[in-house]
Amino acid sequence: MTKEYSSWREALAAKIPSAVAEEIDLFENQMELRKAGKLEEKVFAELRLRRGAYGQRYDNGKRYDGLRTQEIPFPRRGLTKGPDTEFDAPGMQRIKIPFGKLSAEQLEVLADCAEEYSNGILHITTRQDVQLHFVDIEDTPDMHRRLASVGITTREACGNSVRNVTGCPYAGICHHEAFDISPYANAEMRFLLGHRDVQDFGRKFKIAYSGCSENALGCGRAMMHDLGFVAAVRTIDGREERGFRVVVGGGLGPVPHVAKDLYDFLPVAEMLPISQAIARVYARLGEKRNRNKARIKFLVAQLGIDEFKRLIEEERAALGSEPQWAELAPSSVTVRESLPAAVTDGTAAPAAGFEEWQRTNVYTPRQEGFVAVLVNLPLGDLTARQARRLSDIVRTYTADALRTTVDQNFLLRWIHTQDVVAVYNALHDAKLALNGATTIADVTTCPGTDTCKLGIASSRGLGAQLRQRLHERALQFDPVVKDVHIRVSGCPNSCGLHHIGDIGFYGSSRNVGAYKVPHFQVILGGSLESNAANYGLAIGAVPSKRAPETVDRLLGFYAAERTIGESFRDWVMRVGKKTIKERLQDLMTVPSHDEDPTFYVDWHDAREYTIGDIGVGECAGEVVSLTQFSLATAESKVFNASLVLDDPQATDDEVLGASRLAYGAIVTAAQGLIKARNPDITSDPDTVFTTFKGSFIDSGLFLDRFVGAGEWQYYQAAHAARGEARDRDEARRRVEEAQLFIEAAHACYGRLAAGV
Amino acid sequence: MLRAPGGGRMSNVGRLTAKLFSPEPAVPDEHFVPIFHKWIRKRALGGVLFDVADYTHVPEGPGVVLVGHDTTFSLDRSSGQFGLLAQARRPFLGDAVEGVVATLEALFAAADAIERDVTEAGLRLDRTRIRIEANDRLRAPNTDGGFVALRLVVAAAAQRLFVDREIIVERVENDRRERLAIDVILRVDNQSLSAAYAALME
Numbered sequence: 004m005t006k007e008y009s010s011w012r013e014a015l016a017a018k019i020p021s022a023v024a025e026e027i028d029l030f031e032n033q034m035e036l037r038k039a040g041k042l043e044e045k046v047f048a049e050l051r052l053r054r055g056a057y058g059q060r061y062d063n064g065k066r067y068d069g070l071r072t073q074e075i076p077f078p079r080r081g082l083t084k085g086p087d088t089e090f091d092a093p094g095m096q097r098i099k100i101p102f103g104k105l106s107a108e109q110l111e112v113l114a115d116c117a118e119e120y121s122n123g124i125l126h127i128t129t130r131q132d133v134q135l136h137f138v139d140i141e142d143t144p145d146m147h148r149r150l151a152s153v154g155i156t157t158r159e160a161c162g163n164s165v166r167n168v169t170g171c172p173y174a175g176i177c178h179h180e181a182f183d184i185s186p187y188a189n190a191e192m193r194f195l196l197g198h199r200d201v202q203d204f205g206r207k208f209k210i211a212y213s214g215c216s217e218n219a220l221g222c223g224r225a226m227m228h229d230l231g232f233v234a235a236v237r238t239i240d241g242r243e244e245r246g247f248r249v250v251v252g253g254g255l256g257p258v259p260h261v262a263k264d265l266y267d268f269l270p271v272a273e274m275l276p277i278s279q280a281i282a283r284v285y286a287r288l289g290e291k292r293n294r295n296k297a298r299i300k301f302l303v304a305q306l307g308i309d310e311f312k313r314l315i316e317e318e319r320a321a322l323g324s325e326p327q328w329a330e331l332a333p334s335s336v337t338v339r340e341s342l343p344a345a346v347t348d349g350t351a352a353p354a355a356g357f358e359e360w361q362r363t364n365v366y367t368p369r370q371e372g373f374v375a376v377l378v379n380l381p382l383g384d385l386t387a388r389q390a391r392r393l394s395d396i397v398r399t400y401t402a403d404a405l406r407t408t409v410d411q412n413f414l415l416r417w418i419h420t421q422d423v424v425a426v427y428n429a430l431h432d433a434k435l436a437l438n439g440a441t442t443i444a445d446v447t448t449c450p451g452t453d454t455c456k457l458g459i460a461s462s463r464g465l466g467a468q469l470r471q472r473l474h475e476r477a478l479q480f481d482p483v484v485k486d487v488h489i490r491v492s493g494c495p496n497s498c499g500l501h502h503i504g505d506i507g508f509y510g511s512s513r514n515v516g517a518y519k520v521p522h523f524q525v526i527l528g529g530s531l532e533s534n535a536a537n538y539g540l541a542i543g544a545v546p547s548k549r550a551p552e553t554v555d556r557l558l559g560f561y562a563a564e565r566t567i568g569e570s571f572r573d574w575v576m577r578v579g580k581k582t583i584k585e586r587l588q589d590l591m592t593v594p595s596h597d598e599d600p601t602f603y604v605d606w607h608d609a610r611e612y613t614i615g616d617i618g619v620g621e622c623a624g625e626v627v628s629l630t631q632f633s634l635a636t637a638e639s640k641v642f643n644a645s646l647v648l649d650d651p652q653a654t655d656d657e658v659l660g661a662s663r664l665a666y667g668a669i670v671t672a673a674q675g676l677i678k679a680r681n682p683d684i685t686s687d688p689d690t691v692f693t694t695f696k697g698s699f700i701d702s703g704l705f706l707d708r709f710v711g712a713g714e715w716q717y718y719q720a721a722h723a724a725r726g727e728a729r730d731r732d733e734a735r736r737r738v739e740e741a742q743l744f745i746e747a748a749h750a751c752y753g754r755l756a757a758g759v
Numbered sequence: 760m761l762r763a764p765g766g767g768r769m770s771n772v773g774r775l776t777a778k779l780f781s782p783e784p785a786v787p788d789e790h791f792v793p794i795f796h797k798w799i800r801k802r803a804l805g806g807v808l809f810d811v812a813d814y815t816h817v818p819e820g821p822g823v824v825l826v827g828h829d830t831t832f833s834l835d836r837s838s839g840q841f842g843l844l845a846q847a848r849r850p851f852l853g854d855a856v857e858g859v860v861a862t863l864e865a866l867f868a869a870a871d872a873i874e875r876d877v878t879e880a881g882l883r884l885d886r887t888r889i890r891i892e893a894n895d896r897l898r899a900p901n902t903d904g905g906f907v908a909l910r911l912v913v914a915a916a917a918q919r920l921f922v923d924r925e926i927i928v929e930r931v932e933n934d935r936r937e938r939l940a941i942d943v944i945l946r947v948d949n950q951s952l953s954a955a956y957a958a959l960m961e
Binding site: 010061073115124 | 800815818824838849934938
């Protein structure tokens, strides 16, 4: 008989590493503290962002209904989970899938979470993450547990941290790669996840791995990342050596930068140390106050790449050796994720549409006898049921060879050629056999106004419209235009990667008479080549409802005027944006409201258009200092300890544990204060005590007129006893004293921050 | 408190979805978007409604979705069957039967409203069969035991709501990784039919 459990925490206890389980428990406690008003909303916002729990449109409790802005009557109105963010408003959960690698089991758990905590839809992002929307914050701890039980983390999926490490989904099977970057991307992810040197950034930090420098598939995209690694091999004395071209300071967003070369060739053994050195320099010198200037691209631009490199090398030289550098040193062997033999005899009759699908969705890898198959997801979406069917296909035909792609699709790798018809038939049954993957009909979009707080126009609405039109006209098979890529963002921040589309769009708004009209800026001249090193430029805005016609016209001109083999980008550069803009001029006009009111309503909507629903983005989150994080953690520890003592059934061991936890809270708070001046302080209790005494007591910094002296005595007493307590009363006193010490630490930090 | 046979406590089955089926409507999905926006504006259905999401591009997906705080409604095509689906977004903390009743009441209220508003399409939802899925794999797993517990709760809720109907609760056979699913079939019994006939004749 199956054992019954009362909670996921209990049910999955044996499947989650204890450190991970504690992190999730801690987050759950922080949520309780926030609900009780004992944790500042700004601090909780960054804490949840670092667990991947992101805000969503209308979470400020206001929504334009087409006539006026209405308050949304959430039950606990006024209880917030961040500045101007209602606690009861649903949010988005971002889930990291490092270099896109997923197992069948992981996909099934994602499907279960999508059904139970979201709306049954899994969304794949351009950074290979999975996102679930309309998630209640109170469901997130259980969701995190279920994901953690199959080795998936949401840690640092949002916030000012190292985001998902992306990697070419074709790694290991690509014809052009120098070597398989998968194990290196994996090592980087494991090394930096939660690392102390990546906790104090002013903004997010994105890393990408590419297997080759000149690929036309554009799968690595290193040049548009904060830090990019491009695989390279050199030969010295007849011996081949692996390494990376390292680029830094790239990024899209409203002010796009192409990454600069930091190293032409960095031996693989230096990959982790240099990453750490870069993180330390960014944390130390990167902008913290002005989030618009806080990405590392601005630091690189400000310092110049030569000075930046000098600082990195200085930092590298000063780094002590980290055991993890060796422990995580990747294996250099490409793992064959194939079954030992084909599953079918290859004689199955294909379902309808096989040939068209094969033309666009099947990739022939360098390993003979295999194919890789793209699963084309409309706008990056699939249902939970489809995800389960896909997990069956992954299990049946491969050895867990599944990757999410940077084009919001899945790639099934290592399929025996003989099984390709059977795989198609299975995908067809699951309604996952849409052809046209990575062609013109596979339009990339960000969430836009559908769910994003920053969205200005409906990128998904336009994307859906374009996909349908292009499919209907079968342009995915047209040899002239099939490789033109269209990318749509809902705002200038470029989550839809409009800068690197042949045709890009980003949402904007224009006033026409007394009305606002949704528009899209047209971006031309971008491309994926050379790791996405060419960004397009805006030529003017067209009304949202004329964007499909704009695409038609551009394709028409290109098809008519291109020279043999000329790419769309090359045609744009030859003809010139000025000329192209003149040819689109009539499409930039808007009919009056009386003449055609549909122009005043966006795609996917029925309301008269407004920009009144735009909120404050959480892309970066608030800048929360290391000290504030430590104080929040200390609060959670005291809270946990008090819960134990409130339980009359608690055993003596549990009471003693609570007392020790209270002492741990004091140490964490003291360590947090020290971090304001020395981010490298260890968590060793003796070191913290000695350093705290020298820096905060002997200097008088901790001691105020009213607070500090008594709290310092509590610390001394707890330290002398190492948190031990003789009985429940003493344990309770330790908890209360720890709470008072944390209060004093908050006051001290307030004085430090104010420069008093 | 309701008691299970043998005196056990009625299980908390967690979250649920409930769906009424319909033939494919004659209007395209976009037709439902302004209706749902209107419901938000007019604060229809009594609960907190606040967003409309469009997933019509996903085959056999949730279609057009009306997002609410307690209940989300969608014009769902899962398993290839069109219908109106109500999804309770949070677990019921109190009486499990009350929770099912609340979800079914929300579903039927939305069904009345959508039929009223989709005038030209002649949308007709079949109210004689309700597909209920337990959307909580911890509290109501897709097992024989889970079915027994869910059937008990749903039958009690149905008896409370449909007093003049014969109620049949059947398990929907499916992949055990899917949600535990049951169909509640509502039949008008002969006595009620006779009473209705007599009322007509008067």
